[in-house]
Amino acid sequence: MSESNEKKRGFWSEMIYNNPVFGLYLGICSTLAITTTLNNALGMGVAVIVVLTISNIVISLIAPLTPDEIHIPVYIVVIATLVTLVGMLMQAYTPELYTTLGTFIDLIVVNCIILGRAEAYACSHNVAESARDGLMMGLSYTFSLLAMSLIRQILGSGVIELSNPMTNQLIFSLRLIPEGFEIPVFTTQTGAFLTFAILAALVSAYKLNNEKKEAAAAKAKADAAKEAAKAAAAAAAKVKEAA
Amino acid sequence: MNREGTLYKVVLLGVLCAICGLLLGGVNALTAPIIAEAAIANEKANLEKIYPGANFTAVDFEDESGMIQGVYSAEGKGMIYKIHGVGYASDGFDFLLAFNDDGTVGGYQVLAENETSGFGKRCFEDEYVSQINALTTSDTAPLLSGATLTSTAVQKGFAAAVALFNAR
Numbered sequence: 001m002s003e004s005n006e007k008k009r010g011f012w013s014e015m016i017y018n019n020p021v022f023g024l025y026l027g028i029c030s031t032l033a034i035t036t037t038l039n040n041a042l043g044m045g046v047a048v049i050v051v052l053t054i055s056n057i058v059i060s061l062i063a064p065l066t067p068d069e070i071h072i073p074v075y076i077v078v079i080a081t082l083v084t085l086v087g088m089l090m091q092a093y094t095p096e097l098y099t100t101l102g103t104f105i106d107l108i109v110v111n112c113i114i115l116g117r118a119e120a121y122a123c124s125h126n127v128a129e130s131a132r133d134g135l136m137m138g139l140s141y142t143f144s145l146l147a148m149s150l151i152r153q154i155l156g157s158g159v160i161e162l163s164n165p166m167t168n169q170l171i172f173s174l175r176l177i178p179e180g181f182e183i184p185v186f187t188t189q190t191g192a193f194l195t196f197a198i199l200a201a202l203v204s205a206y207k208l209n210n211e212k213k214e215a216a217a218a219k220a221k222a223d224a225a226k227e228a229a230k231a232a233a234a235a236a237a238k239v240k241e242a243a
Numbered sequence: 244m245n246r247e248g249t250l251y252k253v254v255l256l257g258v259l260c261a262i263c264g265l266l267l268g269g270v271n272a273l274t275a276p277i278i279a280e281a282a283i284a285n286e287k288a289n290l291e292k293i294y295p296g297a298n299f300t301a302v303d304f305e306d307e308s309g310m311i312q313g314v315y316s317a318e319g320k321g322m323i324y325k326i327h328g329v330g331y332a333s334d335g336f337d338f339l340l341a342f343n344d345d346g347t348v349g350g351y352q353v354l355a356e357n358e359t360s361g362f363g364k365r366c367f368e369d370e371y372v373s374q375i376n377a378l379t380t381s382d383t384a385p386l387l388s389g390a391t392l393t394s395t396a397v398q399k400g401f402a403a404a405v406a407l408f409n410a411r
Contacts, residue, residue, distance in 0.1 A: 062259075073256060084267055088271060095278075
């Protein structure tokens with residue numbers, strides 16, 4: 001898609017078009033694994049936003065110094081350091097969240113989104129652009145996690161709840177489906193794949209639909225321009241005739 | 244320096260790793276004490292039952308029996324061992340066993356168990372508890388007839404704790 005189209009579409013469309021999970025199919029492993037509760041999704045999302053934004057900034061800074069042959073090890077060292085830092089901070093200040101997310105925090109290192117954005121974007125753009133890209137990618141990853149976890153938690157356990165990761169106190173809890181009517185399969189991996197497939201299909205349907213509309217609009221514009229040109233030519237011919 | 248030369252690449256990677264290492268070391272120094280404290284926070288209420296008001300720290304340990312879950316030192320008082328044993332119920336049970344600094348038992352406290360009432364459960368009732376409390380590190384924990392599996396697990400856990408206490 002062209003840059004001008006991207007700009008025209010605005011914030012929410014960018015979330016959908018450049019969505020790393022449902023649009024580019026990156027970072028799916030952790031998405032499937034941790035989206036059982038809203039809390040996990042938020043925690044993971046924030047961790048990825050922090051790592052992705054800082055890694056994009058650092059990598060856009062050091063990319064000009066890095067020869068091609070060693071760029072992967074350099075990027076991985078940067079990313080691994082950031083992930084370990086975030087992991088240590090989470091273990092210290094949000095121990096409950098750290099225990100439930102477990103290895104998936106460490107696995108952010110090999111999350112394709114991070115290295116993918118470093119390779120595809122940060123190494124060839126300036127610091128501000130890279131920071132914005134990291135933030136947007138992180139946000140849309142987080143939105144994907146939130147969508148998945150909302151569906152899975154509501155259908156799977158019937159309750160939607162959020163707790164403070166620092167103190168583990170419940171902030172709110174709301175039962176939407178009466179006890180006994182939940183669909184527990186949504187808390188399992190099967191449910192994760194089902195939810196993922198449905199959401200990915202919806203996103204893809206929206207994109208197709210939107211692209212058709214955009215193509216139609218572009219064609220109409222081109223036709224109108226042609227008509228106008230014809231009319232102008234005709235008018236000019238008339239003027240010439242009259243003269 | 245020549246960008247394409249090997250030396251440049253080695254130096255670049257080396258410098259980068261050094262910076263990252265320093266950063267990690269710094270943050271680790273900051274967070275390690277908080278993490279250690281959080282590790283105790285979950286157990287602290289239980290530890291307080293044995294040595295009220297003591298200053299607890301988690302201790303690193305190497306346990307060959309596989310039964311020891313945690314070792315905590317109560318400053319100036321003794322050591323507490325968190326032990327997981329499997330008796331009759333396959334889920335097993337958890338208990339704390341403390342040795343005072345002089346080698347006598349400082350406390351025996353069950354945390355979670357699901358043993359049969361009248362049989363395995365007797366290992367956590369007053370009569371057996373007072374027997375354990377009268378022991379020292381040179382003893383072995385007594386067996387209970389009718390609760391052989393459970394008391395054997397307690398006995399093994401006791402021995403494992405003694406081994407760690409002596410190896411301090």
